[in-house]
Amino acid sequence: MQFRDLYAQYKALKPEIDAGIQSVIESTGFILGKPVAELEEQLAAYVGRKHCVCVANGTEALQLALMAYDVGPGDAVFTSDFTYFASAGCASIIGATPVMVDIDLDTFNMSPAALEHQIQRVLAEGKLTPKFIIPVDLFGLPANFPEIEKIAAKYGLRILEDAAQGFGGAINGKRACSFGDISATSFFPAKPLGCYGDGGAIFTDEDAIDARLRSLRASGKSPEDKYDNREVGMNSRLDTLQAAVLLPKLKAFESYELDAVNRVAEKYTAALSDKVVTPAVPEGYLSSWAQYTILLENKEQRDRVQAELKVKGIPSMIYYPRGLHQQAAYKWMELSDTDYPNTIAATQRVLSLPMHPYLENVEQEYIINSLLEVM
Numbered sequence: 001m002q003f004r005d006l007y008a009q010y011k012a013l014k015p016e017i018d019a020g021i022q023s024v025i026e027s028t029g030f031i032l033g034k035p036v037a038e039l040e041e042q043l044a045a046y047v048g049r050k051h052c053v054c055v056a057n058g059t060e061a062l063q064l065a066l067m068a069y070d071v072g073p074g075d076a077v078f079t080s081d082f083t084y085f086a087s088a089g090c091a092s093i094i095g096a097t098p099v100m101v102d103i104d105l106d107t108f109n110m111s112p113a114a115l116e117h118q119i120q121r122v123l124a125e126g127k128l129t130p131k132f133i134i135p136v137d138l139f140g141l142p143a144n145f146p147e148i149e150k151i152a153a154k155y156g157l158r159i160l161e162d163a164a165q166g167f168g169g170a171i172n173g174k175r176a177c178s179f180g181d182i183s184a185t186s187f188f189p190a191k192p193l194g195c196y197g198d199g200g201a202i203f204t205d206e207d208a209i210d211a212r213l214r215s216l217r218a219s220g221k222s223p224e225d226k227y228d229n230r231e232v233g234m235n236s237r238l239d240t241l242q243a244a245v246l247l248p249k250l251k252a253f254e255s256y257e258l259d260a261v262n263r264v265a266e267k268y269t270a271a272l273s274d275k276v277v278t279p280a281v282p283e284g285y286l287s288s289w290a291q292y293t294i295l296l297e298n299k300e301q302r303d304r305v306q307a308e309l310k311v312k313g314i315p316s317m318i319y320y321p322r323g324l325h326q327q328a329a330y331k332w333m334e335l336s337d338t339d340y341p342n343t344i345a346a347t348q349r350v351l352s353l354p355m356h357p358y359l360e361n362v363e364q365e366y367i368i369n370s371l372l373e374v375m
């Protein structure tokens with residue numbers, strides 16, 4: 001059994017994916033070719049933003065989004081403490097300072113109350129200028145944008161949505177990648193919409209930001225003359241082969257995969273919610289289920305359950321074993337566990353179960369029955 005079965009998906013989409021790859025090889029337009037432009041158009045339409053700029057990966061999508069707003073040294077960027085490293089690393093790498101914010105344990109997403117507390121702390125300290133908030137759509141569930149937007153407005157901050165795991169999610173029909181001032185996603189193979197290597201995208205409604213991102217992803221070239229650079233950018237372009245893989249995958253995602261993962265999630269929740277804490281989906285929210293993550297009682301029980309599932313041939317993952325404030329790279333910040341009680345609880349109690357659109361009924365029943373048995 002696979003934790004996320006990418007080969008089952010390939011088998012379902014093989015004719016279209018193979019033909020797309022073959023046609024890129026024959027066109028020899030390997031970087032930012034026509035399929036990339038086509039993909040950008042389709043992605044922008046799907047998420048409901050004016051522009052989409054495809055780049056080399058999700059980490060650089062986040063970094064380039066901050067660069068397009070001139071974020072840098074002396075700026076504070078607030079992000080969730082319980083997420084993949086890039087949500088904070090994107091700020092550090094351009095000289096800004098990430099400020100980690102504790103989460104709400106029911107959704108695993110940034111706590112609006114903890115966010116306001118951290119903003120006030122930074123303002124009182126007077127060393128950094130608060131600039132951006134990076135809410136993360138963790139495990140596919142959009143962050144609490146209604147509340148976070150109010151806080152951003154109150155303190156004059158911008159929002160960069162980290163939708164690396166959130167693509168396909170929505171709040172009251174408004175889709176992930178359309179929240180805040182600018183948003184970024186990842187096409188890493190295991191994400192809700194994944195390619196066959198690294199890839200990412202940035203979404204904006206602003207023409208000027210779109211133009212700047214197109215320059216920044218190509219080393220900062222001028223629109224008129226590619227050998228005259230108007231600023232220092234990055235080499236962060238999407239390979240055309242990845243766009244050829246993503247075009248049929250986006251079609252499948254829209255037409256049935258997003259529904260399929262939601263059916264899998266409903267079935268898990270119906271079968272397990274009496275025995276473990278199952279993931280909450282607030283009223284009006286739609287998750288794209290990058291992960292289906294349950295909470296066990298404590299670390300001992302979680303580790304035991306994971307080991308016993310493994311014996312039964314069931315893969316499970318711990319996303320994430322530590323908070324960002326516990327990472328070696330941020331040791332110099334001397335952050336205390338006592339400021340991140342929900343992150344700490346999550347790191348000790350979470351367990352992510354196999355989740356993907358091609359999970360068979362019999363496989364899921366085996367997972368559910370095994371889990372209930374070892375509990």
Ligand SMILES: *Cc1c(COP(=O)(O)O)cnc(C)c1O
Pocket residue numbers: 057058059060083084086087136162164165186187188198199200
């Ligand atoms: C995967 C991920 C990223 C980074 O994406 P890459 O394409 O792997 O660089 C950023 N943020 C979150 C929350 C992620 O899960």
